[in-house]
Amino acid sequence: MAGKAPGAVKLTGVEFFAELPPNDSTPTININDKSDLTGNNDTMAKNPAMGNLLAGSLNKIAKPAAVSDSTHPPLTLYFDHNNMQDLWMALTWGR
Numbered sequence: 001m002a003g004k005a006p007g008a009v010k011l012t013g014v015e016f017f018a019e020l021p022p023n024d025s026t027p028t029i030n031i032n033d034k035s036d037l038t039g040n041n042d043t044m045a046k047n048p049a050m051g052n053l054l055a056g057s058l059n060k061i062a063k064p065a066a067v068s069d070s071t072h073p074p075l076t077l078y079f080d081h082n083n084m085q086d087l088w089m090a091l092t093w094g095r
Contacts, residue, residue, distance in 0.1 A: 009066050009094065010066055010093065011063045011064060012063075015058075017088040020085060021083060026054075030081075031058070031078070041060060042056055
């Protein structure tokens with residue numbers, strides 16, 4: 001957005017979509033902001049309306065700044081399941 005300072009436009013949504021192998025029946029995957037899984041937690045859950053993809057968004061975990069710098073560290077997340085075939089992250093930003 002022209003005329004805006006870096007980081008002035010904030011992220012309003014962070015969503016995740018995961019595809020598991022056909023033989024994996026895991027119903028949920030937890031997302032955490034600490035490596036020992038004791039921090040804030042959000043969840044992706046199976047969604048049959050989306051071809052059995054697991055879907056979820058950051059609600060309890062703080063959304064990162066739109067621009068990472070020394071005052072806005074990058075987003076680091078930890079998942080309690082690592083058998084995903086594909087993992088997508090969708091960002092929404094605006095005023």
